[in-house]
Amino acid sequence: MKLQIVPARTGLQWVLQGLRTFKSQPLALAALFCLGMASMSLISALPIIGPVIALALLPCISLSMMVAASEAAHGRKPTPALLLVSFRSGTQHLQSMLMLGGMYAASFLLIIGASSIVDGGNFASVYLGQTEMTRELAEEPEFQSAMWMSMLLYIPLSLAFWHAPALIHWHGVSPIKALFFSFVGCIRNVGAYLVFGISWVGVFIATGMVLALVTGLLAAMIGSIAGGLMVASALALAAVFFTSIVFSFRDSFSPPDTEQPPISAEANTTPPTDL
Template sequence: MQAATLPFSSGWRWIQDGLDIFKRQPLAMLFWSLMTGLIITVAYLIPLFGQMALIAAMPILTFITLNSSRNIIAGKQMMPGMWLAPLRDREARRSLMRLGMAYLICCLLGGFLATLPFMNELVAAVRTDGSIDETALLQAIRSPFITFGVLYLLISALFWHAPALIGWHRIKLIQALFYSMVACWRNKWPFLLYGVSWGAIFLAAQLLANMLVGLGLGTGVVQLILTPVNLVLAAILYCSFYPTYMSVFGVNYPTQDPTETPFA
């Protein structure tokens, strides 16, 4: 699989392309945004195991998202039965489940490696009577969070393109991780712009919420206003995953008619 090297501006272009996909079928992608949010909420209601299951399910959720965008680009109206259609392929489903377990293991290992060097500081935040010094704990967890953030960037690069490579092209897991890492490295600057841009967009939404509260609106009213905004932003974010893949690996399909389904 040959990965294209794209200019820095492609990071913003991916977001614009995601918006274009969203505009084609906004209700369908809002539905998926709502369902994904519900899945995340339910997962966090189940201590530890819920979060672990959510992490393991991420490749499958990503693959469903990619397929929905592919169908929308192809001019197919997303119907209820189409969302889980990509998982009917037994081989693809099993491969994605294995990818999910690998993702979970990498995240757990990353958390362990990020925490281990700072265990003394974390333990010191617990007083002899068993109570927790919150100030000391906040200072102690800062370094592990930063370390894990750096490690997670590497993990994300490994797994970013892997669901599509495995689900669509039947590439073996190790090869898919390698191709994904190479593709992300070649396009590190566009991905930097992509990540910074999305961070700025969601930060702007939060600042808008704070401004509305400052103007005297109740938190309940502000939440009512911001909920659909966040759903729309999340839907556009999900739509933008597909352009990040096709613009990098679409070079393997130079004769593909853009109005047709990119993959058979």
Template structure:
């Protein structure tokens, strides 16, 4: 298993490639992305068992979404067999994906433990939501503190994100063992850290900074239109940006591993 070394600009290409795949079949990629997001929210709402089951099932869920992107990429007709590739049938790697999910659960618990220890025993997610009321005044000091804690958790979770970025695809499609998939994913991500950083920055701009700038601009022009603009942007994020980012992650795997396999075949 060899990963290609790509230039930094390739990270931005993944975003454009994700949009190109989305344009080929918007209903399919949007549908699987929405089902994925709804499943994540459903598990989050389940008391006690939900936060445990979600990391365990996340690799299998991720592979299912990527299967839809691969169907579009290969211009295949959608089918149950293609959508469940690597999860059932002759190449059934679902048990291995569950073991990978168990490793992800262990990693998530370590991140929470370290964040709690660094925070002096305080739950790092306790004040993640500043207020449930949209019109309630926000304390700038509290907002800065919460953003600081979230940035701290994200920093601690970065090694976990790197290790699991390509792991579900390697386990499901390439039949790599869970432990080796984490190794190959980490090596590929570090080897292409410039492209990964560029992709992350582009995703943050498209999904975070640009919508925020639009909301600020609308608020300056007309405060009455702010609520409508918020609803529209939320719909755009769910039905356009999220599917494009999903397809972009698939494109990053294809660009680094699949092309490498074809080159060295």
């Protein structure tokens, strides 16, 4: 496994390839994403340990979407069974993914806990669903400081876990090394990831503007349809985002013994057979 450096414009190509891949299998990819989110919601409902288990399973859900996107890019239809891909790839793979999930949950909870130092735990309580968000609470300086602090601390955590599940799955890297290589890969290709993030912000804004116009018209006629359209669109957009992640991984890492040049995201081609 070796790191590849890509130009900044590649970040936009990752978004476009995610959109094209989702378009090829929209129902299968959207259904898999919704199934994953529903599973995490059900697990989160368990008392005390539910939210922690759900956090630990997030890398597994992310990996299932990456594998599903790879399948769709190969012209194959993703199946709901891919949701369990982390649990069906051998004992060592399962242990690595469970360790990775445990580290993610612990790190995330540590960040949320650190925010309590700033505002006495109000932001943490709201984020974990224990307290209802109110306008008065959101306008408190301490609450806002805790929110921004959590966001800043989450950035390096996100970079470390961005490629970690895929590095474990496709390259057999240990969890600790996967976190290190993921972080380094994101930093070395920071230009591409900035373009990737900015492009997705543009997609979100453009989609929100279109939905606001459409739902505004529908609400005047049939309010229930307008609300359902908003929810469905938000879920579909989130599924497309997770679909596009696999292309960022594919162009950032490649096996050291590959005989062919890396497939660029700038060409709408199929990923290698092992990805």
